[in-house]
Amino acid sequence: MLRPLTSALRLLRPWKPLQTRGCASDGAARGREIQVRALEGPDQALSPAGITEILMNRPRARNALGNVFVRELLEALAQLREDRQVRVLLFRSAVKGVFCAGADLKEREQMSEAEVEVFVQRLRGMMTEIASTAVMGLIETTRGLLPGAGGTQRLPRCLGVALAKELIFTGRRLSGTQAQVLGLVNHAVAQNEEGNAAYHRARALAQEILPQAPIAVRLSKVAIDRGMEVDIASGMAIEGICYAQNIPTQDRLEGMAAFREKRPPKFVGK
Numbered sequence: 001m002l003r004p005l006t007s008a009l010r011l012l013r014p015w016k017p018l019q020t021r022g023c024a025s026d027g028a029a030r031g032r033e034i035q036v037r038a039l040e041g042p043d044q045a046l047s048p049a050g051i052t053e054i055l056m057n058r059p060r061a062r063n064a065l066g067n068v069f070v071r072e073l074l075e076a077l078a079q080l081r082e083d084r085q086v087r088v089l090l091f092r093s094a095v096k097g098v099f100c101a102g103a104d105l106k107e108r109e110q111m112s113e114a115e116v117e118v119f120v121q122r123l124r125g126m127m128t129e130i131a132s133t134a135v136m137g138l139i140e141t142t143r144g145l146l147p148g149a150g151g152t153q154r155l156p157r158c159l160g161v162a163l164a165k166e167l168i169f170t171g172r173r174l175s176g177t178q179a180q181v182l183g184l185v186n187h188a189v190a191q192n193e194e195g196n197a198a199y200h201r202a203r204a205l206a207q208e209i210l211p212q213a214p215i216a217v218r219l220s221k222v223a224i225d226r227g228m229e230v231d232i233a234s235g236m237a238i239e240g241i242c243y244a245q246n247i248p249t250q251d252r253l254e255g256m257a258a259f260r261e262k263r264p265p266k267f268v269g270k
Contacts, residue, residue, distance in 0.1 A: 004044075009110035033058045035074035035094075036080065052080065053205045057094040070122055084269055087214045088206040092199055105143065107140035142171035157182060157228060201261040202208040213251040 010154070036054040054076055056063045080086050091110030093099045103123070109117060138151045146152065147168060156164040159182055166172070178187035178196075181219040187205075189197045209217065219242040246252055258265035 032067075032072060033069045034076050036076050038086075050085065050204075050210050051090065052083075052086045052088070052090050053090045055082075055092050056096050056100065059095045059170050061104055061106075062094050062101035063093055064101040064107075065123060066104035066107045067119065069104075070119070072085050072197075074122065084214075087217070087269070090199075090206055091201075096195060103137070103149075111166045120148045137171065137173040138168050139171040139173065141169060165195050211264075211267070213255060213265070213267040215251055216246055217247050 003211050025081075031054070035057055037053045037055060038049070038053045039053060054073070056069075056073075058064065058066070058069055062070075080089060108119070111119065138147045138155065140147050142150070147155075152164075152168065155168065157248075158164075161165070163182070164215075167174075174182070174184070176185065179185045180188040187201055189201045191197050223235075223239045223242040230238070251267045254267060255265050
């Protein structure tokens with residue numbers, strides 16, 4: 001119980017605004033493998049404040065997870081975690097035709113065993129912060145490896161033990177449609193001529209989430225994520241802890257007032 005409680009309470013720590021945000025037009029950001037861009041512009045209908053993109057930009061390695069890539073991504077996540085202005089985070093590839101090629105095996109080959117262990121630990125921590133996924137799969141066994149960034153633990157929780165074993169043991173790749181049928185992804189969309197259909201679907205989903213009460217959304221995420229790690233009774237206790245933290249918020253009072261006055265609520269994240 002201590003770990004979920006600590007994680008939930010962490011949401012209410014003093015926050016720090018993000019100091020620097022790279023964007024695709026910035027000269028300094030252009031050379032970075034991870035770029036952070038707040039979607040703000042003159043057309044607020046298309047670029048609403050509160051949605052931020054993490055742009056993965058390592059074209060020579062097809063966004064493979066190398067040391068620099070992982071370090072920059074962890075740094076970006078650490079800053080964004082403390083920025084209350086960020087309500088929804090999108091991961092986007094700047095490399096046409098690929099989202100992420102997985103581990104950088106060429107770089108991994110040059111590491112010592114100790115370096116590999118440290119790197120995989122960092123990678124596992126990073127994957128705990130995010131979840132991503134159209135051809136996809138855990139293909140490590142086809143390379144003489146096994147999933148080391150959490151795949152052996154997350155996939156069974158998503159699909160069940162038997163199907164997770166089948167997919168990992170065979171190293172099978174799935175299309176987006178197959179992944180959706182299995183429940184591995186929420187949506188599968190037909191590709192458009194520009195090759196960004198999935199991005200537009202993600203933007204549409206982000207705009208659905210954006211107007212909701214941000215503290216309630218964050219605490220719901222904590223309750224779900226931590227509750228999945230424990231038995232149902234402990235999970236209900238975690239939910240109770242999160243619910244109690246939401247009670248004194250201005251947003252809860254605003255939601256009740258808006259319901260009573262039959263108007264849309266205006267949540268401010270306080």
